[in-house]
Amino acid sequence: MIISGIGWIAKEKYGCVKRKIRRDYTDIKSLHSKLQNESVFLYPVKNFGRFDITSKMACCAGALALHDAGIKYSEKRKQDIAIIGTNADGCLKSNLNYFEDYVQTGRKLARGNLFIYTLPSSPLAEASIHFGFQGPLLYIGFPQKQIPSLLQYAEGIISRKEASTVVAMKVGKNKAVCFVMKKEEDASSKRI
Amino acid sequence: MKHKETNMHAPEAVVVACDLITPYGLGIDACWNGLLSGKTAINPLNRFDTEAFQTKKAATIAELKTGQSDSLVMQMLKPLLKKASAIIPKDALLILATTTGEIDILEKQVLSGKGNANESAPGCLLSKVQCLSGIKSPGIIISAACTSSSSAIAQASAMIRSKEHDCALIVACDIVSEFVFAGFSSLMALDKDTARPFDKNRRGLSLGEAAGFVLVMSKERALQEKRFIIGEIAGWGLTNDANHMTGPSRDGGGLALAMRKALRSANISENVVGCIAAHGTGTIYNDAMEMKAFKSVFTSKAVPTYSIKGGIGHTMGAAGLVEVIVALQSLRKKLVPPTVNLRVADNEAEGWVSNEQCAFNNPVTISINAGFGGVNSALILKKCDKQQL
Structure with missing residues (x-):
């Protein structure tokens, strides 16, 4: 297996490892604009403004990693690519946002648009819809060593032939890292 | 964990133990007989006020009580896993499958200021399930919306076929909570009365709650340990x-x-x-x-x-x-x-x-x-x- 691309987002900086890109941004809105202007996003992300912050980060990190790996994608021409993700606490912050909003508005009507992000897999789903990934989609919680465990899990998916390519990410509110992993003979790029 | 290529002689993944609690009661027979009776377990809900919602019904487990020291999920899992702990191999891979887990802990903090919402994170539940099961390694959580537990079973079986593991315990749970009920109601996804799958006049789903486990093994190990094989x-x-x-x-x-x-x-x-x-x-x-x-x-x-x-x-x-x-x-x-x-x-x-x-x-x-x-x-x-x- 090789990692054919890595995208990362830190506080006010983002980049791609193989392409040695390292740039600044101010907030998630500016990051989204920059990635569109730089054609990292190959087409606009539908409804980006209504995504929760983790879903926004997942889409941006995914686009950076795919750009780094030189993989073209299309929502119309779907690909058998798996997407997996992890983090420390599932969707705890989105759960609190949704339920606090519901309680503050009188416990009469919840906001559907906040409710849909109360699944740990929702950010991966938003990313897979944009990128047109039709392979397995799994949120996996690891109690320790999250990134090595995530990469090992991605390797397992490929070796078991569940998908030929895996996009694996760890995403938080203000930092994210995303890897594109392939079987060595499938990868056109050099080993990183 | 070493990944091996699959081949024609790959191990078969077989189920050697399973149990569950559903709104029909504790155990497989209760659930099976309930289904065969043709009677629904979807009933008026009194766990929280449903006045503002699309429906006032859900399928809940009567024995579960709010305001206890244990979360609703733990009230389901404790009797199941305590009963089964003697037959669960300590070297099994543990996979917990859930969407919202112990969400009643978060509800409690938001509604009354008591407790700590951080303890509703799935990692905390995984630790508790590990203790109940007696499994040595901490395990993993798999969450993929309403395919969470079927995806977990698929992944466990795939790992057995590829010889990464020869035994896995999949534990699944979710509860009917105000958190989830209000959300589904806001999406207008609930039937006012009871869900009628595949009916001409179906109008939506009814929420339910359940917990259960499935112990999956390689057939080779199951035979070595003289386990009953329930299915493949x-x-x-x-x-x-x-x-x-x-x-x-x-x-x-x-x-x-x-x-x-x-x-x-x-x-x-x-x-x-x-x-x-x-x-x-x-x-x-x-x-x-x-x-x-x-x-x-x-x-x-x-x-x-x-x-x-x-x-x-x-x-x-x-x-x-x-x-x-x-x-x-x-x-x-x-x-x-x-x-x-x-x-x-x-x-x-x-x-x-x-x-x-x-x-x-x-x-x-x-x-x-x-x-x-x-x-x-x-x-x-x-x-x-x-x-x-």
Whole structure:
């Protein structure tokens, strides 16, 4: 297996490892604009403004990693690519946002648009819809060593032939890292 | 964990133990007999005020009480896992499958300021389940909306086939909470009365709660340890529609792909399948999408199909595991259970679903789930020569 691309987002900086890109941004809105202007996003992300912050980060990190790996994608021409993700606490912050909003508005009507992000897999789903990934989609919680465990899990998916390519990410509110992993003979790029 | 290439002589993944608690009560017989009775366990809900919502009904477990030291999920899991701990190998891989886990802990903090919402994170529940099960390694959580537990079973079986592990315990749970109820109500996804999967006049789903476990082993280890073999997880397929967050792909293409992958993985043709354990939520779009998928895969004849969600509601992350346990019982009894609450089958489902039990001979079932984000899963379950439940 090789990692054919890595995208990362830190506080006010983002980049791609193989392409040695390292740039600044101010907030998630500016990051989204920059990635569109730089054609990292190959087409606009539908409804980006209504995504929760983790879903926004997942889409941006995914686009950076795919750009780094030189993989073209299309929502119309779907690909058998798996997407997996992890983090420390599932969707705890989105759960609190949704339920606090519901309680503050009188416990009469919840906001559907906040409710849909109360699944740990929702950010991966938003990313897979944009990128047109039709392979397995799994949120996996690891109690320790999250990134090595995530990469090992991605390797397992490929070796078991569940998908030929895996996009694996760890995403938080203000930092994210995303890897594109392939079987060595499938990868056109050099080993990183 | 070393990954090995799969081959023709790959180990078979077999179920050697399972148990569950559902709104019909504790144990497999309670659930099975409840379904066969044709009576629904979806009833008026008194756990929280439902006045503002689309419906006042859900399928809950009467014994669960709010305001206890244990969360509702732990009240379900404790009796199940304590009873089973002696038969759970300590070297098993533990996989916890859930969507919202101990969400009542978060509710408590927001509503009363008591407790700590951070303790509702799935990692905390995983630690508790590890303690209850006695398994040595901390395990992992798999969450994929309403395919969480079927995806977990698929992953465990895949790891057994590839020899990464020879034993895995999959534990699944989800509860009916105000948190989830209000959310589904806001999406206008609930039936005012009770869910009627595949019915012409279906109007939405009913929420339910359940917990259970499935112990999966390589057949080799199961035979060595002289375990009863309940059935085989013979194949699996996981896909994503990549289409919409809350609605299924109308053409059923993503689900059909999952089913074809599962058949390929089991190395069987669709003609061998004797029964479909459908997701069958009772929403207009889900059930229509499923029927399209079924008809695109099973082109030569109607395959007996059922949904258990008119009986116990939609148990979300636990649904897949509960449905596997019911499907294994169905294989053992050679009976397709009735689709509870079905009155008049939808035109597309006519000849496929029934509100009466029926016999089937081909001992192979395909168990289906789908969920938010467009996730789909299909599992092929086979009766084994040596089996006992």
